[in-house]
Each structure stands twice: as C-alpha cells, then as structure tokens.
Amino acid sequence: MPRPIRAAISSGAIAHNLSVARRHAGSAKVWAVIKANAYGHGLERAARAAVGADGLAVLDFDEAARLRHAGVAQPILMLEGAFEPADVALLVQHRLTPVIHRREQIEMLAGASAPLDVYLKVNSGMNRLGFAGEELAAAYQSLADHPRVNSLTLMTHFADADGATGIAAQLERFANLTKSFGGARSLANSAALIRFPEARGDWVRPGIMLYGCSPFSERSAEALGLRPAMTLTTEIIATQQLRAGEGVGYGLGFKAERPMRIGVIACGYADGYPRHAPAGTPALVNGRRTGIVGRVSMDMITLDLSAMPEAGIGAPVTLWGQGLSADEVAAAAGTLSYELLCALAPRVPVVEVP
Numbered sequence: 001m002p003r004p005i006r007a008a009i010s011s012g013a014i015a016h017n018l019s020v021a022r023r024h025a026g027s028a029k030v031w032a033v034i035k036a037n038a039y040g041h042g043l044e045r046a047a048r049a050a051v052g053a054d055g056l057a058v059l060d061f062d063e064a065a066r067l068r069h070a071g072v073a074q075p076i077l078m079l080e081g082a083f084e085p086a087d088v089a090l091l092v093q094h095r096l097t098p099v100i101h102r103r104e105q106i107e108m109l110a111g112a113s114a115p116l117d118v119y120l121k122v123n124s125g126m127n128r129l130g131f132a133g134e135e136l137a138a139a140y141q142s143l144a145d146h147p148r149v150n151s152l153t154l155m156t157h158f159a160d161a162d163g164a165t166g167i168a169a170q171l172e173r174f175a176n177l178t179k180s181f182g183g184a185r186s187l188a189n190s191a192a193l194i195r196f197p198e199a200r201g202d203w204v205r206p207g208i209m210l211y212g213c214s215p216f217s218e219r220s221a222e223a224l225g226l227r228p229a230m231t232l233t234t235e236i237i238a239t240q241q242l243r244a245g246e247g248v249g250y251g252l253g254f255k256a257e258r259p260m261r262i263g264v265i266a267c268g269y270a271d272g273y274p275r276h277a278p279a280g281t282p283a284l285v286n287g288r289r290t291g292i293v294g295r296v297s298m299d300m301i302t303l304d305l306s307a308m309p310e311a312g313i314g315a316p317v318t319l320w321g322q323g324l325s326a327d328e329v330a331a332a333a334g335t336l337s338y339e340l341l342c343a344l345a346p347r348v349p350v351v352e353v354p
C-alpha cells in the first residue's frame with residue numbers, strides 16, 4: 001500500500017477559474033500563467049485545462065519545450081526572456097514570445113534566424129526587471145527598428161496590486177514612460193485584474209487565481225467566485241492519548257494542558273507542508289475542522305482529535321483545497337498559498353479529477 005497522501009488536481013476548477021479571469025478581463029486577451037510547474041499543479045495538465053486561454057506564460061525553456069511537445073499551439077510568453085545567447089535558437093524553434101528586460105537580450109536577438117514577437121519590460125517602480133527613462137527609449141527604438149522583431153508589446157508588473165499602496169503610482173509612471181510608444185500593453189497579474197479594471201490593457205496575466213486562491217489577504221477565494229484546483233488529502237495512520245503535561249513530536253514544544261487525543265497523519269514537510277505551521281493551523285478530519293499540534297516533521301503531522309472521538313485510523317484528512325482554502329492554511333503558517341502550492345513535493349501522488 002502506498003502512503004495515503006494524495007493531491008487531487010481539478011482541471012474543471014482551473015477551467016472555471018480561467019472563465020472568471022476572462023470575465024474580469026473584458027476584451028483583453030489572457031495569458032494563463034503556468035510557470036513553476038503551474039504553481040505545483042502540473043504543467044501539461046494545467047495547459048490542457050487552460051486550453052481556452054489566448055496564451056500561456058512560463059519562464060523555463062524546458063517548460064516551453066514540453067508545452068510544444070505536448071501539442072500546445074497558443075503563443076507562449078517567456079517571462080524572463082533569454083538567459084544566454086543560445087536560448088535565442090529555442091525562441092525561434094518553439095515560436096516563443098520573449099520578454100526583453102535588459103540590454104544584452106536585445107543584442108542576443110541579432111542571432112535569431114526568424115522574426116519574433118517580443119515584450120519590452122518597463123520598470124514602472126517595482127525595481128526588479130525592466131527599463132526606465134532614457135534606457136527605455138533607447139531599447140524601444142532599437143526593438144521597433146529591429147529586423148528580427150515582428151511585434152512589440154509593452155509590459156510592466158505591479159509591486160503592490162494586492163496591498164495598501166495599490167497601482168496608481170506605477171500606472172501613472174508607466175503611462176508617462178510609454179506615452180510616445182505604439183504597441184499593445186500588458187500589465188495586470190491576478191490582483192490587478194480583479195481589483196483595477198483600469199489596468200486591463202490588451203493582455204492580462206493571471207496566475208494564482210487560476211488555481212483557485214485569492215491574491216488578497218482580506219478577500220477569500222470563495223468570495224471571488226474561485227474554486228480550489230488542488231486538494232491535498234491524507235489519512236490518520238495512528239492515534240495517541242496524551243495525559244495532561246505530556247508533549248508531542250520533536251522538541252516536545254507542545255504540551256497538553258489536559259488529556260488529549262492525537263491523530264498522526266501521513267503528511268510532513270517532505271510532502272511540501274510548511275514546517276513552520278504553528279499549533280492551531282487548521283486541517284479537516286472527516287470534513288470537520290481541527291488544528292495541528294506539535295511540530296510538523298518530515299513525514300508526519302499530529303492533529304488534535306480531542307473533540308472527534310469517532311475519528312480513527314483511516315479517517316480522511318484534508319490539509320488544504322476543497323473545504324479548507326490553501327489561503328487560510330498559508331496565513332496560519334505565515335506564508336502565501338503561492339508557496340504552499342508550488343512546494344507540493346514530487347513524492348506526493350497526483351490524481352487528476354474533473
């Protein structure tokens with residue numbers, strides 16, 4: 001018998017969430033962002049589920065090649081463009097759309113054997129990738145005149161579309177920096193797409209919302225009409241009875257204040273569960289909420305079953321997904337659903353469900 005842990009990935013949920021993104025996008029086209037193994041959901045699987053997207057966005061060249069080998073015909077956006085001159089042959093071979101965010105990438109384009117659609121990344125204030133000021137004007141000119149550039153789209157990325165600062169300053173900066181330039185515009189991640197209709201532009205780039213999680217700490221995925229795409233489940237594999245004052249797990253840092261019944265489940269940080277999740281981080285047993293107690297170890301987690309005398313060996317446990325948002329588990333563990341989803345370990349068997 002394999003360990004009972006499973007990740008069920010719902011292609012229907014991804015397709016549904018894409019339709020929600022499309023509704024927000026209005027007439028803008030949609031890049032489904034499936035970088036990082038589709039945020040842990042499986043690259044090819046997510047591409048199949050997102051067949052209704054206008055294009056797919058990744059950043060690893062092997063992911064782009066896998067998509068083409070899987071028969072993906074849509075445009076593929078390479079979010080960080082070429083890393084070295086040899087990548088340019090792959091851009092041409094696989095008909096990829098590279099982001100250009102630094103000078104050297106423009107020079108590399110000279111090596112292209114056919115024209116490419118390119119995205120020019122504008123640094124509107126996030127200060128991670130892209131050009132601004134005179135460098136931007138020079139980059140725009142050299143790309144607009146470039147014999148290997150078929151079309152040129154202007155792109156930027158927001159630092160705080162989900163937060164208190166919002167996007168107003170970056171949007172204004174972007175508009176000023178690009179006002180004399182032609183070409184399509186691509187600005188919005190999930191948070192900006194949902195929250196700021198004025199930032200739709202011509203192409204939007206939703207990621208996290210496709211997987212049924214919320215980009216906002218104060219608005220739930222459910223309230224946004226999203227369905228969780230990944231449900232991580234396991235079972236109770238042992239139970240223990242603690243007396244008052246006894247500890248559980250490594251370090252014995254958690255001490256029972258009164259007699260407690262404990263369930264040991266087949267899931268640990270080697271499966272991608274966050275090791276720093278504190279006592280009280282929610283989980284569902286038989287569909288009912290309880291919390292973890294003691295430290296998360298590599299292969300096991302202990303849950304409080306004191307109020308669930310009926311839950312024994314083999315009782316089903318949900319770590320996140322259907323019935324318990326990964327956003328909520330992530331918040332309890334001091335991280336984001338993005339990190340939980342991406343961290344799903346290769347050893348966890350995945351089943352695809354409708």
Ligand SMILES: *Cc1c(COP(=O)(O)O)cnc(C)c1O
Nearest residue numbers: 033157189190191205206207208
């Ligand atoms: C990852 C990424 C996105 C998607 O962001 P979400 O917050 O997951 O919607 C969009 N644009 C760029 C440039 C990205 O790197």
